[in-house]
Amino acid sequence: AAPATFAAVDLGASSGRVMTARVHPGGVELSEAHRFANRPVRAGGTLHWDILSLYQGVLDGLRAAGPVDSIGIDSWAVDYGLLDASGRLIGNPVHYRDERTSGVMERVVDQVGAASLYGVSGLQFLPFNTVYQLLADPAALERAETLLMIPDLLTHWLTGSIGAETTNASTTGLYDVRAGDWARPLMDRLGVPSGIFPALRAPGAPAGTLRPDVAAETAAPGGTPVVAVASHDTASAVAAVPAATPEFAYISSGTWSLVGVELPAPVLSEESRLANFTNEGGLDGTTRYLRNVMGLWILSECLRAWDHPALPGLLDAAGRARPFGALVDPDDPAFLPPGDMPGRVAAYCERTGQRPPSGPPEVVRCVLESLALAYRRTVRDAARLSGQAVKVIHIVGGGARNALLCQMTADATGLPVHAGPVEAAALGNALVQARALGLVGDIRELVRRSEPIVAYEPRGDQTAWDTAATRLATTST
Ligand code: ADP
Numbered sequence: 001a002a003p004a005t006f007a008a009v010d011l012g013a014s015s016g017r018v019m020t021a022r023v024h025p026g027g028v029e030l031s032e033a034h035r036f037a038n039r040p041v042r043a044g045g046t047l048h049w050d051i052l053s054l055y056q057g058v059l060d061g062l063r064a065a066g067p068v069d070s071i072g073i074d075s076w077a078v079d080y081g082l083l084d085a086s087g088r089l090i091g092n093p094v095h096y097r098d099e100r101t102s103g104v105m106e107r108v109v110d111q112v113g114a115a116s117l118y119g120v121s122g123l124q125f126l127p128f129n130t131v132y133q134l135l136a137d138p139a140a141l142e143r144a145e146t147l148l149m150i151p152d153l154l155t156h157w158l159t160g161s162i163g164a165e166t167t168n169a170s171t172t173g174l175y176d177v178r179a180g181d182w183a184r185p186l187m188d189r190l191g192v193p194s195g196i197f198p199a200l201r202a203p204g205a206p207a208g209t210l211r212p213d214v215a216a217e218t219a220a221p222g223g224t225p226v227v228a229v230a231s232h233d234t235a236s237a238v239a240a241v242p243a244a245t246p247e248f249a250y251i252s253s254g255t256w257s258l259v260g261v262e263l264p265a266p267v268l269s270e271e272s273r274l275a276n277f278t279n280e281g282g283l284d285g286t287t288r289y290l291r292n293v294m295g296l297w298i299l300s301e302c303l304r305a306w307d308h309p310a311l312p313g314l315l316d317a318a319g320r321a322r323p324f325g326a327l328v329d330p331d332d333p334a335f336l337p338p339g340d341m342p343g344r345v346a347a348y349c350e351r352t353g354q355r356p357p358s359g360p361p362e363v364v365r366c367v368l369e370s371l372a373l374a375y376r377r378t379v380r381d382a383a384r385l386s387g388q389a390v391k392v393i394h395i396v397g398g399g400a401r402n403a404l405l406c407q408m409t410a411d412a413t414g415l416p417v418h419a420g421p422v423e424a425a426a427l428g429n430a431l432v433q434a435r436a437l438g439l440v441g442d443i444r445e446l447v448r449r450s451e452p453i454v455a456y457e458p459r460g461d462q463t464a465w466d467t468a469a470t471r472l473a474t475t476s477t
């Protein structure tokens with residue numbers, strides 16, 4: 001087949017990028033056409049996404065990318081825009097870290113019961129799941145005619161088409177994970193109007209073509225196809241994990257760390273619910289059985305508090321800092337909202353009778369060791385709860401560049417860690433488009449052939465990590 005070029009728009013919580021992927025029978029070459037900051041804006045007391053600036057970034061990126069065979073968009077999950085009867089956006093999409101959802105999940109759980117929610121959606125209980133955001137703002141819901149998840153909203157602005165891509169729909173809490181359809185009876189029970197949810201489309205399905213007026217702002221001709229890729233960024237990233245064996249776990253490591261395994265079917269057991277594991281939709285009907293770990297967000301908020309020192313130098317210093325000082329549970333809700341993260345780490349330590357780390361290198365060491373311990377616990381829980389054996393851990397996303405964390409993860413888990421690709425989500429996005437054109441068979445095999453992977457073998461003293469894990473378990477608040 002002749003080579004083809006695809007534009008993959010990948011919007012993460014920290015940055016957006018438009019990548020071009022040139023796909024030929026021997027492999028894929030990815031290059032960055034445009035990268036832009038994703039800066040949330042607090043206005044009127046609410047934390048918003050700057051959706052128009054993100055859309056402008058997409059257009060600028062499509063201009064820089066040049067003509068392409070097709071376009072796909074993926075982004076972070078759970079957030080959405082609501083359109084009114086005339087198709088206009090009702091308000092600016094709100095950031096999932098906004099505190100308007102405070103107490104809503106607890107109220108819904110009281111009303112319908114955690115087991116019956118989990119039995120339908122199989123979704124982990126996070127306060128910002130779409131369903132809780134919707135119920136936090138009944139006035140907007142009342143005016144809404146259509147709900148579009150972020151990638152579906154941007155796709156709509158590019159093409160005029162309306163649809164709901166399934167991997168992202170599976171993060172709403174309003175998707176029936178066994179039926180593979182919107183959970184309309186649950187919506188009725190919760191008072192969420194089921195008419196606002198568009199028809200579903202699976203990754204790889206067409207999602208319209210570029211409107212001529214929009215095309216004029218890009219370098220792509222009008223009529224360029226837009227494809228519904230695995231539009232949840234984590235689903236695209238998992239699709240591009242270069243695993244050579246089915247016995248692998250993944251850590252999609254960016255702002256969040258999404259830690260889990262790929263399964264043929266969801267796990268909806270009581271034990272799984274209590275461990276707060278999620279069953280999100282993956283490519284080709286797979287289940288992404290995983291848990292959100294707070295991730296590098298804690299580190300990036302520390303960097304912000306310290307006025308952005310250079311990360312490589314700081315990681316070097318953290319590598320030389322004393323091991324196994326204070327440890328924190330990254331999943332503690334105190335770490336979720338934006339704010340003074342070094343202060344919150346110190347407060348956690350004080351609350352749990354530990355000497356707080358002093359100075360940035362010690363804080364970073366504490367955060368990374370704590371993350372490695374969270375990864376260890378989560379990989380082991382995923383394997384135990386699903387019965388899926390795990391022989392290797394793949395780390396993809398920006399966190400694959402953090403050699404200290406990759407090595408700690410290998411040491412803590414006693415498993416080899418394969419790091420890369422950094423731009424897994426963009427690769428998964430582009431290769432689903434290429435596959436839809438018939439250019440690619442096995443996406444993972446193509447990624448293995450094309451992308452450098454760095455291997456970390458476990459080393460050092462496993463018992464030190466066992467001791468640290470026990471200590472953390474007993475100090476968790
Ligand atoms: P998202 O998709 O959520 O925006 P990314 O996958 O782009 O996130 O990952 C961003 C993270 O990658 C940063 O928070 C940072 O911790 C990490 N990172 C980026 N570059 C480097 C680097 N040179 N060394 C270590 N870590 C890095």
Ligand code: LRH
Nearest residue numbers: 076077078233234256258
């Ligand atoms: C990662 C991610 C994750 C969701 C979160 C809201 O970018 O999509 O999978 O839980 O953002």
